Amino acid sequence: MGMKEDRLFSQWETGIVTHSAKETEAVAATFAQSLPPDLILTLAGDLGVGKTTFVRGLARGLGIEEDITSPSFALLHVYQGKRQLLHIDAYRLKQSSSFDDLMVWDIAQSPWNMVIEWPERVADRLPADHWKMKATILADGSHRFTLTRP
Template identity: 55%
Template sequence: MASNICDKLRAGVATGSAAATRALATELAAALPDDTVLALHGDLGVGKTTFVQGLAAGLGIHDPVTSPTFNLYTLYPGPRRLLHLDAYRLENGGQVDALMLEDFLISPWIAAIEWPERIADWMPPDAWHLELGITADEQHTLRLR
């Protein structure tokens, strides 16, 4: 089943609702190896936080997930911890290091990073990259690369 969701996302998926986007993320959560960084690429409003809400559900996290824009990051406890980082206001990976996130990443964990291009020098080479977009007819698109 894990390869099915990954294959589906590699081919590209369009969703017509936030619930469908969350459902895909919930399914992907089971396929993500422990201690994985998931880079979420896409413009404002494409559903990155909605996707993270689904990840949290798939990781067994029951806390409400909101955008960490003003806090920079939020750590959600669960069977696998979820670190949700919004890197939009960061300028480089050194600023991520200064947050000392490693102190909170006690295995098993998943880190979902919004705006990863802002901290490209910090991103690990084995990070998973997901492109999120929106079409003119308001369909949300997701593609794992």
């Protein structure tokens, strides 16, 4: 990984604060351009913190032009841009074994990235080397995104 990426990711590890959905989309699009391929990024945080908004920006950064909507009912949406993007919302998964029914490892075609909202639901299904993003809303109404890498 280059020096430019190292600096970018260390800023994300400190926490990036945004003040609008548009700003979140813009920083997520930049993030996507440095994200390694064939990697899972989990997106944790309460309802409305901006997880799907972040994915919308990430998709734009991967050259995906389709509208990004929450896969709350479908559980999985698959998009193709410069890379394949698998977007999972695990909120409605009753047990983590339901993750297996999504067959993501049959669907994934390198280069891919997988983003998972509500990763707590499927924790025991995720490989140890995934990256984690945690989103929170601050007292002043801004949104903070904090990255953890293994």
